[in-house]
Amino acid sequence: MRKYDFQQSNSDHTLFMKHQRGRVTDLIIYVNDMIITGNDSGEIATLQKQLTTEFEMKNLGGLKYFLGIEVARSREGIFLSQRKYTLDLLFEVGQLECKPADTPIVQNHKLGEYPNQVPINKERYQRLVGKLIYLSHTRLDIAYVVSVVSQFMHCPSEDHMNAVMRILRYLKSSPGKGLMFSKNNHLKIEGYTDADWARNISDRKSTSGYFTFVGGNLVTWRSKKQKVVFLSSVEAEFRGIAKGLCELLWLRRLMTEIGFPPNL
Incomplete structure (x- = not known):
């Protein structure tokens, strides 16, 4: 990217920028997936051609799906959600037909580490909580409870898994909830x-x-x-x-x- 006169951001090292003639072209990359955006259509087209000479690349057109995040545009703005990701997670744990919960956690919960707690499969618990952490990228409403259940990754119990399952039942009530970026x-x-x-x-x-x-x-x-x-x-x-x-x-x-x- 530096060879093509792009500057690497000091705030986010996965972001590369090019400013010229009052126009901006940005590229952000995660492993082998990237987004190119900006208000200089000519520079964007040139960059795409240059990148195809460096490695095999496929242009998927306008941004609609990126790393499990769905992108929808309208006159009002841009809406981000992880609906498919949520439904796939519910299907994986057999909760696709579960009864929805009104809240992601019991009010005034007492989750902690106590003697004589019944242990569970640690790997399964860690996998589920890890997926919930990624889901919280577009779900502010589960950020707090996910931070709570993630504190017991080293030694989860039945109580902790029940809390995770309640989060999943809460997600069942609104799998398409997400973030709206308005103009x-x-x-x-x-x-x-x-x-x-x-x-x-x-x-x-x-x-x-x-x-x-x-x-x-x-x-x-x-x-x-x-x-x-x-x-x-x-x-x-x-x-x-x-x-x-x-x-x-x-x-x-x-x-x-x-x-x-x-x-x-």
Whole structure:
């Protein structure tokens, strides 16, 4: 890509950019799958021809499906979902005809590690939770509960597997839910953070989370248990704010590199 005068992003090393005459061409790659986009149709066509001289490549046309994520366009914007991925997962575990659950986890749950818990197949549990982690790329509504069940990958029990199955039953109620990126005519960046305090019943650690918007559209989010025990809710909140600010700074730097500096 550097040979063709593309610059590698410092914010995301899988992203390559070319700016010329006020136009932008971007290429982002994951292993052997790539997306080429931008507002310079001539440069995009040239890049495709250049890449075919380097390796065998197939042009699949407009973006519709990428790494298990479905892309749908309309006049209102772009919609991302993992409907097929979700249905395939439900079919794999025999839950395609299950009774849907209203929520992804029981309110005020007490999931933890207790004596005399009944162990289960660790490999199956890890595989299912891994697939749920990937599914959370378009499903913000399961981000928190997936972060909870992923804490027991080393020694899962029946209680933990029941929690995973409840997530799957919740997904059955809305397999096509996803993210809508609407045209809002601005690039303002916003972020929100929160944290509980000593909520984990096993080690009294807190869980912090954040989510960010660009142009009024949700783009990133995270829910993660903090690494140390804090002595006050203020400390837990400040830790969550620090993580959220790091994400906001990264988004600002990335958008500036692409050529669309955000409104602050």
